[in-house]
Amino acid sequence: MGGIRTAGDLVARMQFTRGMRLTEAKQYVADKLGVTVLDLSDPVAMLDVRKEKGIGAMYESEITSTDDPIALEAKFNIAALLDIPINCVELFKEKVSRGGTKL
Amino acid sequence: MVGYARVLEAESVEVVPVEGKIRTRMGDGALVEMTTAEIRADLEEGTQAGAKRSKNPELSQDELDHLFDIFASNNRVTGVDIGDEAILSYDGCGSQDMGTRLNDLQVYEQILCADSLELYNHDYSYKPCKPLVPYEQAIMRQCQLLLTAPCGYGAMSDLGRYTVPDGPVTNWSQLLPLGKIDEAREAQEEAVELASEDMVFVADGMVEAGIDHIDFDTAGAAGDADFLATLKAIEKIRARHPDLGIQIGMAGEFVLGMHGELEYDGVRLAGMWPLQQMQAAVKAGVTIFGPAVNVNTGKSTAWNTARVITICKPCCEQSTVPVHLNAGMGVGAVPMHILPPGDATTRASRAAVELMRLDGL
Numbered sequence: 001m002g003g004i005r006t007a008g009d010l011v012a013r014m015q016f017t018r019g020m021r022l023t024e025a026k027q028y029v030a031d032k033l034g035v036t037v038l039d040l041s042d043p044v045a046m047l048d049v050r051k052e053k054g055i056g057a058m059y060e061s062e063i064t065s066t067d068d069p070i071a072l073e074a075k076f077n078i079a080a081l082l083d084i085p086i087n088c089v090e091l092f093k094e095k096v097s098r099g100g101t102k103l
Numbered sequence: 104m105v106g107y108a109r110v111l112e113a114e115s116v117e118v119v120p121v122e123g124k125i126r127t128r129m130g131d132g133a134l135v136e137m138t139t140a141e142i143r144a145d146l147e148e149g150t151q152a153g154a155k156r157s158k159n160p161e162l163s164q165d166e167l168d169h170l171f172d173i174f175a176s177n178n179r180v181t182g183v184d185i186g187d188e189a190i191l192s193y194d195g196c197g198s199q200d201m202g203t204r205l206n207d208l209q210v211y212e213q214i215l216c217a218d219s220l221e222l223y224n225h226d227y228s229y230k231p232c233k234p235l236v237p238y239e240q241a242i243m244r245q246c247q248l249l250l251t252a253p254c255g256y257g258a259m260s261d262l263g264r265y266t267v268p269d270g271p272v273t274n275w276s277q278l279l280p281l282g283k284i285d286e287a288r289e290a291q292e293e294a295v296e297l298a299s300e301d302m303v304f305v306a307d308g309m310v311e312a313g314i315d316h317i318d319f320d321t322a323g324a325a326g327d328a329d330f331l332a333t334l335k336a337i338e339k340i341r342a343r344h345p346d347l348g349i350q351i352g353m354a355g356e357f358v359l360g361m362h363g364e365l366e367y368d369g370v371r372l373a374g375m376w377p378l379q380q381m382q383a384a385v386k387a388g389v390t391i392f393g394p395a396v397n398v399n400t401g402k403s404t405a406w407n408t409a410r411v412i413t414i415c416k417p418c419c420e421q422s423t424v425p426v427h428l429n430a431g432m433g434v435g436a437v438p439m440h441i442l443p444p445g446d447a448t449t450r451a452s453r454a455a456v457e458l459m460r461l462d463g464l
Contacts, residue, residue: 001188001189001190001191001218002188002216002218003212003215003216003217003218003252004212004213004216004251004252005216006216008188008190008191008216008217008218008252009218009219009251009252009253011190011218012190012192012218012219012252012253012463013253013315015190015348015390015391015425015462015463016219016253016255016315016316016348016350016390016391017253017315017316017346017348017390018390019389019390019391019423019424019425020425021422021423021424021425021462022189022190022425022461022462022463025190025425025462037186038185038186041185041186041188042185055251056251058213059213060213070251071248071249071250071251072247072248072249074251075251078251084346085346086315087247087310087313087314087315087346087347088247088248088313088315091247091311091313
């Protein structure tokens with residue numbers, strides 16, 4: 001479906017984490033992003049959406065800037081946006097809190 | 104495509120129809136030319152063969168016509184309509200021959216735009232992975248820091264690894280020809296417990312490292328005991344990790360009865376086809392199910408595709424979890440070749456997604 005160039009990674013997360021079938025997963029993600037299902041596989045539409053919501057994109061310097069969340073940074077926002085637990089995000093929160101950091 | 108040739112002979116002119124040739128592939132990857140009539144015949148024979156084996160209904164005429172439209176084309180590649188894309192998952196990403204394993208996953212995410220990623224060990228079985236868990240965890244932690252797409256860990260159940268000389272259990276493949284059926288069954292039952300324990304151990308360790316999902320590939324490769332070991336592991340893993348993605352990929356279109364009497368949840372595993380395999384896997388707790396249908400290398404890709412769809416369609420229609428058809432070398436109608444050609448792969452994939460309500464590949 002295009003991975004992080006589109007919304008493929010997000011739809012994949014709903015399949016893996018919640019066992020949603022494709023149609024349901026696409027609609028769920030579209031609703032959460034505030035876009036149409038057709039937009040999900042459109043890299044032109046999705047780049048703007050991904051940057052606006054801070055959910056990561058290709059980290060080549062002409063595509064994302066230092067101000068755009070990528071990788072683990074983005075996954076924090078993905079977890080909140082899709083309302084799903086992301087394992088590495090939960091582990092990160094737990095580990096940094098051991099030093100007294102509050103997230 | 105139909106052309107016409109004019110044959111001039113003496114004082115007579117005769118016009119005869121000549122059917123155009125379509126370039127297509129055989130199941131071993133060989134490039135051949137077939138007429139449109141031959142492609143149609145192969146599609147019909149393929150669905151008949153699939154229906155006969157699986158006892159599922161044959162494809163309808165509309166479905167066969169749809170497949171014909173896909174295969175009766177000389178286009179280099181083909182694809183689904185814009186908006187109908189499905190999700191791709193993997194049994195391991197990258198060759199591990201260039202750069203690090205993390206680099207492999209970054210290439211898949213950033214350049215190939217994979218929807219999901221899978222870290223794997225070159226010895227792609229859970230038994231050899233078990234002693235390497237700390238090293239796999241170290242890589243996975245780095246992966247989770249630097250990747251955005253969901254990243255899991257995968258390996259094969261591979262029950263045969265537990266037999267002598269690689270493991271502690273007597274080799275049932277050697278016992279069976281000797282007529283030692285009871286001993287062979289006991290050996291398989293012993294291996295089931297060992298394998299299941301190892302799969303749970305690896306899964307627990309990789310969850311600690313941050314995986315998004317765990318993948319059990321080629322489940323059932325060593326028969327019904329192999330499938331049972333995987334199901335038992337999945338059940339335990341699901342109970343311990345309610346939010347973990349769990350993917351299972353089968354080894355073949357039906358489960359071989361190497362033991363013959365093993366059951367899961369009261370249903371015999373030997374002889375299960377994709378629909379029953381899916382039902383058992385869902386009961387165990389998977390979130391993605393992957394049927395596998397083996398390629399007949401002596402038949403065309405069109406024949407194989409019609410057969411795959413006939414066998415898997417009921418599974419896709421009735422599944423309550425996403426179905427990711429195994430489509431690769433020698434399965435899912437993709438030719439059995441180390442470099443599966445894109446023309447055949449895209450045709451088989453498009454056909455499967457469009458005709459089976461497939462969630463992914």
